[in-house]
Amino acid sequence: MTAYTTLIEVEDLVSHLNDPSWVIVDCRFDLMNPDWGFMDYQRGHIPGSVYAHLDHDLSAPITPHTGRHPLPLPSEFARTLERLGIGNHTQVVALDTSGGSFAARLWWMLRWMGHNSVAVLNGGWNAWKSSGHLIAQGIETKPRGKFIPNPQTGRYLTTAEMLGLLGNSSFKIIDARAPERYRGEIEPLDPVAGHIPGSINRFHERNLARAGKLKPADVLRKEFEELLGETPPAQVIVYCGSGVTSCHHLLAMEYAGIPGAKLYAGSWSEWIRDPSRPIEVG
Numbered sequence: 001m002t003a004y005t006t007l008i009e010v011e012d013l014v015s016h017l018n019d020p021s022w023v024i025v026d027c028r029f030d031l032m033n034p035d036w037g038f039m040d041y042q043r044g045h046i047p048g049s050v051y052a053h054l055d056h057d058l059s060a061p062i063t064p065h066t067g068r069h070p071l072p073l074p075s076e077f078a079r080t081l082e083r084l085g086i087g088n089h090t091q092v093v094a095l096d097t098s099g100g101s102f103a104a105r106l107w108w109m110l111r112w113m114g115h116n117s118v119a120v121l122n123g124g125w126n127a128w129k130s131s132g133h134l135i136a137q138g139i140e141t142k143p144r145g146k147f148i149p150n151p152q153t154g155r156y157l158t159t160a161e162m163l164g165l166l167g168n169s170s171f172k173i174i175d176a177r178a179p180e181r182y183r184g185e186i187e188p189l190d191p192v193a194g195h196i197p198g199s200i201n202r203f204h205e206r207n208l209a210r211a212g213k214l215k216p217a218d219v220l221r222k223e224f225e226e227l228l229g230e231t232p233p234a235q236v237i238v239y240c241g242s243g244v245t246s247c248h249h250l251l252a253m254e255y256a257g258i259p260g261a262k263l264y265a266g267s268w269s270e271w272i273r274d275p276s277r278p279i280e281v282g
Contacts, residue, residue: 003091003116003117004091004093004117004118004119005116005117005118005119005254006119006120006251006254006255007119007120007121007122007214007255008093008119008120008121008122009121009122010121010122010123010127010128010131010133011131013046013093013121013128014133016091017046017047017048018048019091021089021090021091022090022091022092022093023050023084023085023086023090023091023092023093023142023145024046024048024049024050024092024093024094024095024121025049025050025051025052025084025086025092025093025094025095025103025106026041026045026046026049026050026051026052026095026096026125027051027052027054027058027094027095027096027102027103027105027106028040028041028095028096028097028098028102028124028125029053029054029096029098029102031189032188034053034054034055037051037053037054037096037102038051038053040097041139042137042138042139043137044129044135044136044137045125045135045136045137045140046095046125046128046133046135046136047134047135047136048136048140048142049095049136049140050084050085050140050141050142051139052080052084052094052106054069054102054105054244055069057080057084058072058080058105058106058109059071059072060072060073060076064273065270065273066266066270066273067241067242067243067265067266067267067268067269067270067271067273068189068190068241068242068269069105069242069243069244069269070243070265070266070270071109071112071156071243071265074113074149074151075149077109077113077149078113078147078148078149081110081113081145081147082144082145082146082147083144084142084145085141085142085143085144085145086115086145086147087145087146087147088115088146088147088148089117090115090117090145091117091118091119092106092110092115092117092118092119093118093119093120093121094106094107094118094119094120094121095120095121095124095125095128096124096125097124097125097126097212098124098212099124099205099207099208099212099213099214099248100120100121100122100124100212100214100248100251101204101205101244101245101248102244102245103120103121103124104120104244104245104247104248104250104251105243105244105247106118107119107120107247107251108155108247108250108251108263111152111155112151112152112155112156113147113149113150113151113152114149114150114151114152115147115150120251122213122214123211123212123213124212126211126212127211127212127213130211154262155262155263156262156263156264156265157237157262157263157264157265158265158266159264159266159270159271159277162196162237162264162266162271163277165237166196166197166198166278167197167198170231170235171231171235171236171237172200172228172229172231172235172236172237173196173198173199173200173236173237173238173239173264174199174200174201174202174227174236174237174238174239174246174249175195175196175199175200175201175202175239175240175268176202176203176204176238176239176240176245176246176248176249177195177201177203177204177240177241177245177268178203178205179201179203181193181241182195182199182201183195183201183281183282184279184280184281184282189241189242189269190241190268190269190272191272192272192279193281194279194280194281195268195279195280195281196239196268196271196279196280197278197279197280198280199239199280200227202227202249204240204245204246204248204249204252206223207220207248207249207251207252214251214252214255215252217255217256217257218256220252220253220255220256221256221257221258224252224253224256224258225258228258232260233253233258233259233260233261234260234261234262236253236260236261236262237261237262237263237264238250238261238262238263238264239263239264239267239268239271240267240268241267241268241269242266242267242268242269242270243263243264243265243266243267246263246264246267247263249261250263
């Protein structure tokens with residue numbers, strides 16, 4: 001059986017709806033209204049899919065030193081995966097209503113755990129709805145899985161590691177937030193505006209074409225090659241507000257055949273916890 005490791009289309013998912021070795025995880029979320037996603041999932045979702053909450057399932061509790069969505073301990077995340085019905089041999093499909101920007105967080109976290117059989121549904125919930133396939137309501141669960149984590153620690157950087165890279169021109173740091181947030185003109189979520197010195201901006205939504213679907217792989221490859229220049233992917237770091245939507249760049253790059261970039265997991269909301277860390281605006 002072919003594993004899906006980046007994207008999956010609605011019609012490919014339909015034929016596996018009743019496959020016990022597949023788990024569909026609905027990750028829809030709204031940063032401004034954290035309860036909305038679970039409520040909307042209950043109003044309508046892909047039959048058999050379970051719900052993962054960004055704050056509770058895909059993040060650890062916030063501390064005075066972390067950003068808004070710190071990574072959980074691998075052992076704790078493994079228990080969450082088991083509760084969702086995911087085991088080490090499960091094909092996982094993640095989706096949302098935001099072009100994959102929240103589903104990509106689960107995609108990246110599973111890759112971090114050493115689990116590559118995970119794909120994001122191209123077009124997400126909206127693509128499913130518009131296809132005319134069956135819709136379920138309420139809350140669904142799966143039989144408990146058995147997941148043994150195999151953390152790939154080289155997939156992300158800590159704040160201390162980021163500080164050590166400042167001014168190193170052999171690395172490229174990409175800020176995935178909207179341009180006006182990068183420039184520090186507005187900041188709707190964090191108490192300090194601006195960006196990490198030396199970082200460049202590519203809004204994660206630039207990875208999308210129409211209807212919340214990713215651009216074709218060859219188009220994404222050309223765009224990222226122009227952005228990265230001579231910098232190899234292994235020396236590329238992406239960040240955003242809290243280490244969520246920046247995963248969209250990692251998904252897009254992998255889909256485009258440019259794997260190996262890393263996530264600054266704490267991202268801007270952790271960077272600004274210490275006022276001694278430098279920031280730039282403009």
